[in-house]
Amino acid sequence: MNIEPSAMRDVFLERIWQEMLHNPLIFFVSADFGSPVLDKIRKDFPERFINVGIAEQNLINITAGLAIEGYTVFAYAIAPFITMRCYEQIRVSLALLSEVRPMNVNLIGVGAGYSYVVSGPTHQCYEDITIMRALPNFQVLSPADHITADKLFDGCVSSNGLKYLRFDAQILPVIYEAGPPKISDGFHVHQQGEKICLIATGYMLHTAFQVANEIAKDGEKLGVIDIFNLTHFSADRLKTVLAPYSAIVSCEEGFRGRGGLDAMLFEFIAKSNLNVKTLSIGVEPGYSFELGSRIELHEKVGIGIQSILKKVRPFIQTIPN
Amino acid sequence: MLDYRRDLIDQVEWVWKETLAIHRRAPETRLASSLSVIEIFVALYYGGVLKFDASNPLNEGRDRCIISKGHGSICMYPILADLGFFPIEELQNVCQTGGFLGGIPDPIIPGYETVNGSLGHGLGVATGIAVALKTKKSNSSVFVVTGDGELHEGANWEAIMFASHHKLDNLHLIVDNNNISMLDHTDNIVSHSNLLNRLTSFGWECVEVDGHDVVAVLDVLLEQKNNTNNKPKAIIAKTLKGKGVPGLENASLSHIINPKPDLIDSLLGKK
Numbered sequence: 001m002n003i004e005p006s007a008m009r010d011v012f013l014e015r016i017w018q019e020m021l022h023n024p025l026i027f028f029v030s031a032d033f034g035s036p037v038l039d040k041i042r043k044d045f046p047e048r049f050i051n052v053g054i055a056e057q058n059l060i061n062i063t064a065g066l067a068i069e070g071y072t073v074f075a076y077a078i079a080p081f082i083t084m085r086c087y088e089q090i091r092v093s094l095a096l097l098s099e100v101r102p103m104n105v106n107l108i109g110v111g112a113g114y115s116y117v118v119s120g121p122t123h124q125c126y127e128d129i130t131i132m133r134a135l136p137n138f139q140v141l142s143p144a145d146h147i148t149a150d151k152l153f154d155g156c157v158s159s160n161g162l163k164y165l166r167f168d169a170q171i172l173p174v175i176y177e178a179g180p181p182k183i184s185d186g187f188h189v190h191q192q193g194e195k196i197c198l199i200a201t202g203y204m205l206h207t208a209f210q211v212a213n214e215i216a217k218d219g220e221k222l223g224v225i226d227i228f229n230l231t232h233f234s235a236d237r238l239k240t241v242l243a244p245y246s247a248i249v250s251c252e253e254g255f256r257g258r259g260g261l262d263a264m265l266f267e268f269i270a271k272s273n274l275n276v277k278t279l280s281i282g283v284e285p286g287y288s289f290e291l292g293s294r295i296e297l298h299e300k301v302g303i304g305i306q307s308i309l310k311k312v313r314p315f316i317q318t319i320p321n
Numbered sequence: 322m323l324d325y326r327r328d329l330i331d332q333v334e335w336v337w338k339e340t341l342a343i344h345r346r347a348p349e350t351r352l353a354s355s356l357s358v359i360e361i362f363v364a365l366y367y368g369g370v371l372k373f374d375a376s377n378p379l380n381e382g383r384d385r386c387i388i389s390k391g392h393g394s395i396c397m398y399p400i401l402a403d404l405g406f407f408p409i410e411e412l413q414n415v416c417q418t419g420g421f422l423g424g425i426p427d428p429i430i431p432g433y434e435t436v437n438g439s440l441g442h443g444l445g446v447a448t449g450i451a452v453a454l455k456t457k458k459s460n461s462s463v464f465v466v467t468g469d470g471e472l473h474e475g476a477n478w479e480a481i482m483f484a485s486h487h488k489l490d491n492l493h494l495i496v497d498n499n500n501i502s503m504l505d506h507t508d509n510i511v512s513h514s515n516l517l518n519r520l521t522s523f524g525w526e527c528v529e530v531d532g533h534d535v536v537a538v539l540d541v542l543l544e545q546k547n548n549t550n551n552k553p554k555a556i557i558a559k560t561l562k563g564k565g566v567p568g569l570e571n572a573s574l575s576h577i578i579n580p581k582p583d584l585i586d587s588l589l590g591k592k
Contacts, residue, residue: 057476
């Protein structure tokens with residue numbers, strides 16, 4: 001079987017369109033952000049599609065109003081704008097209000113990490129995991145391929161609550177050729193390692209595989225785990241999976257040491273009394289205006305394959321057999 | 322629904338006194354901004370404007386009343402209690418441990434629809450509700466009460482643009498135009514002196530009214546509610562912050578001034 005890779009947003013929006021065909025309680029709200037599949041939604045459901053314009057605060061407020069009236073809302077914009085431009089609207093009228101008013105809201109942010117490669121730091125997004133996981137009542141969902149994004153849709157439409165989906169803007173290679181991961185676990189073990197396990201999210205899962213392949217040539221087998229739900233994962237199962245390891249390496253396309261995946265995992269490790277060493281692979285905090293391919297940019301900020309190997313190889317030496 | 326003029330005016334007087342009494346017991350509450358808006362709420366709740374069911378506050382057939390100027394709505398506590406949204410004894414527990422009537426009202430209070438402590442959110446959420454009601458083909462309307470100071474928040478203007486574009490004639494904005502924000506008169510901060518023209522030019526049907534003439538407020542509310550002309554409606558209620566309290570009324574710093582307990586007692590006829 002050979003599955004053609006697709007953009008996460010295209011498969012996800014296709015599912016929304018299919019759902020809208022038979023579910024009259026779905027609304028789609030965009031902050032002037034499109035996609036080819038969105039054209040179908042605009043055309044077929046003009047009463048339940050709204051383009052609020054370049055106005056993310058209003059995007060969230062309109063979303064909140066629709067949601068407390070019983071509509072399931074998908075709100076759609078570029079990742080840094082749908083999270084940071086309107087953060088207080090998200091806090092007040094979604095995270096806080098949902099304590100007393102049930103709602104089903106799904107914020108779709110496109111452009112995780114460096115996926116808007118040439119657009120620079122305004123359109124790139126290295127802070128969203130940190131700030132969105134800070135909000136109670138939100139799930140932060142971070143798929144690594146379109147198969148996962150497609151599967152995540154089921155839970156988004158069927159369960160009340162607030163979800164933030166961080167989608168890559170580029171078409172990423174297919175990871176789950178053999179079938180989607182078990183969504184309720186929140187993570188998936190791709191390969192079992194010996195001493196050290198890489199835990200990656202989003203695009204960085206692809207990088208983690210390549211790092212593991214290189215390290216395998218040195219004779220060391222690394223574990224690789226994809227974590228796609230950064231807030232609601234099976235803690236018991238993750239603890240069991242990590243127990244045999246001596247070290248954990250977090251890999252994220254977000255700022256290192258600023259409350260993102262690394263902080264989440266290290267808190268989990270501490271809480272779970274796992275006796276492991278840790279290494280954080282993330283974007284060196286700072287903003288850069290340099291141009292280059294995604295791979296080149298990643299090397300400059302410390303999350304390219306070569307940069308990671310330079311950190312991981314000496315790290316391995318510190319781990320006793 | 323009260324039987325018009327005299328009863329409404331009496332009700333305003335009762336709410337005014339109850340609001341002062343609450344503030345006397347709970348000085349953490351914001352008094353001045355709660356006194357400018359009493360006639361607006363009395364007209365909405367006692368004048369037959371709003372459809373509501375106190376025994377089932379989220380009843381689908383209700384009109385939605387979004388109280389955006391949260392701090393300045395302590396006067397809603399006696400109104401909601403009087404109408405049966407919660408027991409009137411709760412008015413003794415404002416800002417007390419175990420009570421639910423806080424210094425800033427929360428959406429756990431029966432009759433409050435949304436979060437309002439942070440300013441500038443109510444109108445946008447109300448606009449989303451108005452879209453939902455239109456889509457449901459509901460006959461219910463959305464009323465949203467804001468201060469004028471909070472109209473400095475830009476998100477309001479995103480909603481104002483949106484509402485007229487989408488012809489949300491079921492959306493009613495009432496601005497408590499007392500001209501005072503926290504630290505000064507708005508004219509000395511960023512002026513709202515041409516608010517009527519601004520809203521009109523944004524495509525809203527907008528009228529000014531004396532916000533302390535409860536019958537005039539009611540007449541405009543009823544007229545606008547019945548007008549399905551594809552335009553969102555706004556009422557700019559010209560009011561006085563701290564209405565009726567010497568030293569507080571129209572004082573630049575009235576938002577953060579607490580009148581002395583003796584003064585409140587004398588205004589309540591207790592001395």
